[in-house]
Amino acid sequence: MSFEIGPIRPPSEAVSLLIRVTRNCPWNRCRFCITYKGTQFSRRPVEEIKADITEVKRISERIRKISHQLNCGGDITAAVANSALREGGESFYHVARWLYCGGETVFLQDANSLLLKTGELVEILNFLKECFPRVTRVTTYARASTIARKTVAELASLRAAGLSRIHVGMESGCDEVLAYMEKGTTAGQLVEAGRKIKAAGISPCYYVILGLGGKRWARRHPVDTAKVLAGAEPDFIRLRTMAVVPGTALYELTARGDFQPLTEDEIVSEEKVLLEHLEGVDSYLVSDHVLNLLEEVRGHLLTDREKMLNVINRYLALPDEQRLNFRLGKRAGVYRRLDDMQNRQLYDEVAVEQARLAAEGRLEETLSSLQKQFI
Template identity: 50%
Template sequence: MFASSPAYEQGPIRPPSEAGSLLLRLTRNCPWNRCLFCPVYKGDKFSRRSLDEIKNDIGSMAEAAEKIRILSLESGFGGEVNRQVAAKVQAGHPDLFQVAFWLFRGGENVFLQDGDSLLLPVDDLVEALRFLKEKFPSITRITTYARSRTLLRRSVEDFRRLKKAGLSRIHVGLESGNDAVLEYMQKGVSGAQHVEAGKRVKAAGLSLSEYVILGLGGKKMWRDHALDSARVLNAINPDYIRVRTLAVPSASPLYEKVRNGEFELMPDDDVIREEKLFIERLQGIDSYFYSDHILNLLEEVNGKLPEDKNSMLEVIDRYLQLPAVEREQFCLGRRTGYFRTIDDMQNASLSKPVEKSYRQLQEKGISVDEYIKKLMLRFI
C-alpha cells in the first residue's frame, strides 16, 4: 500500500529516561571519545550533520507520521494512533514503527543524538528545533546530551535562545566531581568546569540532569569521588541527579587497567557504602535523585532532596544491615533479574531460584562477586 519510507539516521544510545522519546540525530558519535570507562563510540569518528541533513530527517519522520495517519483513517480509527494502529504498523511497515510507537505514546518527547549536540552552531540548532516543532506541534519536551566543556563554549544568552526555540533539558555526564578521578578517567573536564557549565545552563532556565558513576573512583579514590561529586553537585543544584554503577566491558579502555590490576573495581557492598556517603553529603539543593539504571544495585533509592534524603538512606542502611549471605543473594537476584527491591527477597517464587543459583555457585567454588561482575556486562 505504501512506498518504502525515507530513511533517517539513528545513533546508538539515549538516556534511560528517554526510552519513549523520538530520536533525532544531530551529530554522529562523540567528539571527545577518550573517557576510559566509555565503550560507546570507540573506533567511530565524530561528525556534525548539516542543517539540511537534519531537516531532511525531520521531514522523513513527518512523512512517516502522515503515512501512519492515513493507515489509521483507512482502518477506521479516524487518524488516531492507538494500540491497534501501532500493531498494524509493526506487522506491515516496520520502517515506520518507531514513529508509530512514539505517536502512540503521545508524540511529546524528543531526544537529540549523539553525544554532544551543542557543538552545532547555535543558529543551526535554533532552526532545527523550530522546524521540528513546526512539523510536530505535539512536542512538549526536547532534550539532549552535552559535554560540560562544550557547554562552556556557549553563553547564558545562547542557552536562552535554545530554550525559547524548544530545548527543554540537557543531560550532562558529570561522572565525578573529583579532579583526580576525572583526570585518571580522561574525562577532559575539571570539577570547577562542571560547576561553571551547570550554572550557565541553570541560569538560562533550562532543566539540567547530571549523571554520576558510582564506583568510578575504584578502591583507591572512592571516598574523594563521593565527597567531591556531592560538593560539585551542591554548587550546581541540578534539577536531576542520576546515578549509574560502573561496569567495565572489554570495549572500554578501562578494561585493560582492571585486568592488569592498575584499577581495582569495588564490590557491590563498597559501592553502596560510597553511595551512602555521597547522598549524606548532598546538601542545600532541591534536586530529584534517581537510580534509574539497570546497573544500579538499589533501584529503589529515589526521591526529592532534601525531604526524601532520610528515606533514601534508610533503603541503603536496610541493605547494609542484612546478613552477609543475604546481601550476596540480593546482589545475585538483582543481577539475574529476579529482584528489584529488597522486599522481593520475601517473595518465595523469586527467592527460591536465587537461593538455588547461589548454592550452585558455592558448590562450584565460583566467587559470587566475580560472577555478578560478568552478569552486569549484559546491561551495557
C-alpha cells in the same frame, strides 16, 4: 521513506522521537566508554536535519492514513504500529511508537549536540516546533566543557526555541578521577555548566557513575561529586554503576592492576557517602539503571534523603549471607527491591540456588556474569 537515527538515548527518553543532529562523539576518549569507539564525529548540515524532520512529518501523515485504512480513526494502536513496521521498516515503527506514546517529546542525538552553532540549533528547534506543534519537551546530551563555553544568552535562545533539558555525563566531581578517566572536563566546568543551564531556564540532568574512582579514589569520588552537585544543583541526578567493559582502555588498565574496581558492597558504601554529603541539595535523585543494585534509592534530596539512606543502611546492615542472597536475587531478576526479600518463598528459592552455587565455588563468578548481561 526513512531518516537517520543514532545509537543511544537516555532511558528517560525511551518514547521520544530521536533526531540526529551530529554523529557520534567529538571527544571519544573517555577510558571507560565504548559507545562510539571506532567511529568518526561529524556535524550534520542543517538542511540535512530539516530534511529528516520533514521525513518524520511525511511518515507520521502516512501512519495516520494507515490508521484510517484499518478503521482506527487516525488513532495509533499496536496494530497500526505493526502495519507501519511492515510497510516502512524501522523509521516507520519508530514514528508510530512515538505517536502512540503521545508524540510530545523529542531527543536530539548524539553525544554533544551543543557543538553545533547556537544559531543552527535554534533554526532546527524552530523547524521542529513548526512541523510538530504538539511537542512539549526537547532534550539532548551535551558535554560540560561545551556548555561552559556558551553564554547564558546563547543558552536562553535555545530555551526560547524549545530546548527544555540537557543531559550531562558528569560521571565524577573529582578532578583526579576525571583526569584519570580522560573525561576532558573539570569539576569547575561542571559547576559552571549547571549554573548556566539553570540561569537560561533549561533543566539540567547530571549522570554520576558510582565506583568510577575505583579503590584509589573510593572516598574522594563521592565526596567531591557531592560538592559539584551542590554547586550545580541539577534538577535531576541519575546514578549509574561502574562496569569495566572489554575493549575499553579501562579494561586494559584493570587487567594490569592499575585500576582496581570496587566490589558491589563497596559501591553501595560509596553511594552512602555520596548521599550523606548531599544534604540540602535541591535535586531529584534517580537510580534508573538495571545495573544499580538498589534501584529504589530515589527521591528528592530535600525531603527523601533520610529515606534513601535508610534503604542503603538496611542493605549494608544485612548479614553477609543475606546480602549475597539479595545480590543473586536482584541480578537473576527475582527481586526488584530490598523489600522483595521479605517474601519467604522468593527468599527460599534464591537461597537454594545460592547454596548450590556456593557449594560449587561459582557464586561470585555467576554474580559477575549475570551483571555482564546488562552492560
